[in-house]
Amino acid sequence: MTFIKILIYKLLNKQISNIYNKRFDNYNNTPKGVFWNSKLSQDLRLNIILDKILRIAKSEEFSIADIGCGYGRLYEIIKERNLDGRVQYYGFDINKNLINFCKNNKDFENVEFAINALPFKNTDYVVMSGTYNLTPTNNISLWEDYIIKNLTNNWKLVKKAMIFNFLIKEKKEINKALYYTELSWMKRICENNFGKIQIFKNQLLKDDITIVIKKST
Numbered sequence: 001m002t003f004i005k006i007l008i009y010k011l012l013n014k015q016i017s018n019i020y021n022k023r024f025d026n027y028n029n030t031p032k033g034v035f036w037n038s039k040l041s042q043d044l045r046l047n048i049i050l051d052k053i054l055r056i057a058k059s060e061e062f063s064i065a066d067i068g069c070g071y072g073r074l075y076e077i078i079k080e081r082n083l084d085g086r087v088q089y090y091g092f093d094i095n096k097n098l099i100n101f102c103k104n105n106k107d108f109e110n111v112e113f114a115i116n117a118l119p120f121k122n123t124d125y126v127v128m129s130g131t132y133n134l135t136p137t138n139n140i141s142l143w144e145d146y147i148i149k150n151l152t153n154n155w156k157l158v159k160k161a162m163i164f165n166f167l168i169k170e171k172k173e174i175n176k177a178l179y180y181t182e183l184s185w186m187k188r189i190c191e192n193n194f195g196k197i198q199i200f201k202n203q204l205l206k207d208d209i210t211i212v213i214k215k216s217t
Contacts, residue, residue: 005145012146013117015136017095019177024097029071034098035134044204045129046074049163050081052200052212053125056161063088065119067154068131072102075111084110090123092116117150119157126154128164135179140172143179148189155194161214162194167207183209 020034027033036042053062066074069091078087091113093099102113119126132150135143155162169180183199190197190213198212 008142009146009149012136012142013094016134019134019136020095021097024071024095024101029101031073034070034073034130036130041205042073042130043077044202045165045208045210046077048200048202048210049127049129049165050074050077050083052163052210053127053161054083056212056214057124061086061088062124062160063090065090065092065123065126065154065157067092067118067126067128067150069093069102069113070098072105072108072113074127074129075108079107090114090119092119118154122157122159124158124160126158126162128154130165132164133167133178135174135177138174140174140179143174144172144181144189147179148193151190152193155213158215161212163210163212165208165210168209169207180207186211 023035024033031037031039031042053064064087066089070093072091075089075091078084078089089111091099091102091111094115094117096115099113099115102108114120132147137143151162166186167178167180168183170182172182172185173180186209187197187199190211194213195216200210200212202208
């Protein structure tokens with residue numbers, strides 16, 4: 001990667017973090033505080049990801065790295081579903097204020113949070129929910145390069161599967177700071193860089209896809 005691209009990606013991270021700081025200051029630890037339209041849509045996306053993991057893991061214990069963890073809603077769901085006894089959870093976000101909130105949350109025991117865009121060690125499952133939807137740029141090619149870079153870096157630390165979601169439309173676009181991918185493009189990029197993928201849609205989330213990429217054994 002060129003020095004210029006490194007600087008550009010750092011600038012994107014800073015811009016994203018600043019946007020979330022303003023939002024979190026206004027709405028705190030609520031779905032709106034991290035740009036979700038509603039608790040229903042936020043929780044549905046997270047439960048879909050968690051269900052995909054449970055289908056792969058079966059009855060085994062496992063670890064999760066939650067990239068773009070926000071205020072830790074995925075871990076709250078893990079606890080609500082009484083799965084915290086078999087899940088080792090790690091939360092990562094590029095936003096310092098969100099990570100500090102999670103670290104100071106008394107309900108988050110025996111879990112780790114850190115300021116980063118990828119795990120600090122190999123983890124069974126690396127997940128991202130809405131992590132690459134909000135963009136500070138209108139340059140689609142730049143944003144897609146940023147996405148591919150981050151997915152590739154995280155893939156290196158996956159033991160079993162990487163699972164993430166995206167907004168989709170028939171044609172790629174950035175609209176009101178939201179990035180919408182195109183299904184065949186995303187499929188081609190993932191298969192070229194990572195291998196065979198599975199794509200899932202939910203009838204309640206018409207503009208969403210969830211992608212599962214398993215590590216070959």
